[in-house]
Amino acid sequence: MNAGESANMIPCGLGARNTLRLEAGMCLYGHEIDDTTTPWEAGLGWICKMEKGAFLGSDVLARQKQAGVRRKIVGFEMLDKRIGRDGYPVLIGGYEAGRVTSGGPAPFLKKNIGMAYVPPESTAMGTEIEISIRGQAAAARLIPLPFYKRPQ
């Protein structure tokens, strides 16, 4: 650290890495994805090549692709000053309709952002939702993922 001081080097750990990951709209196991989610729900369909033949779970995925998913991952920004964080309930029309999978301040974007699962009929960009923060509803709005894209 002393050696890097003249080059403005500062310590950086898991917190910074998680912010970076969230700004890029990437899924993290245990948050957006776990053993109950599917690639269609998590917006990871591009990873699954259904035409390549059967694989473990391909029957379930084929059925879900036909029947449609019951939840989809979306990105949101807080309109309220409060911060929607991992695990907080998502309210739509006053009723619990999903959960925040990752959420927190994005210092670089200067706003509070997050990802959440919501019903597929509530995924339109601009949809206003609420995040239940310690029992109080806080306004948020759906915005496109990723939250940040590096200029090419």
Next chain:
Amino acid sequence: MYPAGYRYTKEHEWVNVEGTAGTIGITDYAQAELGDVVFVELPKVGAQLKTGQSLGTVESVKAVSEIFSPVSGEVTETNPLLSDSPETINSDPHGTAWLIKVRLTDPKEASSLMDSAAYQAYIAEKAKEH
């Protein structure tokens, strides 16, 4: 660094007692552990607080931390500076970034808390654990 007249808790809150009034905040050690403070949630004026009860939350980029009341009393004032400038907690935790003022139920209660020297010895021990 840690004002001599203040009293301190193991959860890193401080209280400054003046007569029947108490001013409450979090310590420099606490702000350093939290990192950049981005949001503060405080109780309403008139709320009755019991010792050890949660009085609100201080949020950093990484986490939400509950703040526990070091004393019992009624909230008479909350710091208006913190809603727009929560980062003041990082720069002046023992001064302008006080959290709330209370009318103390028992002005003698705070004397059972650590004084500045005892608190500094306490955090020096903590630092060794790291």
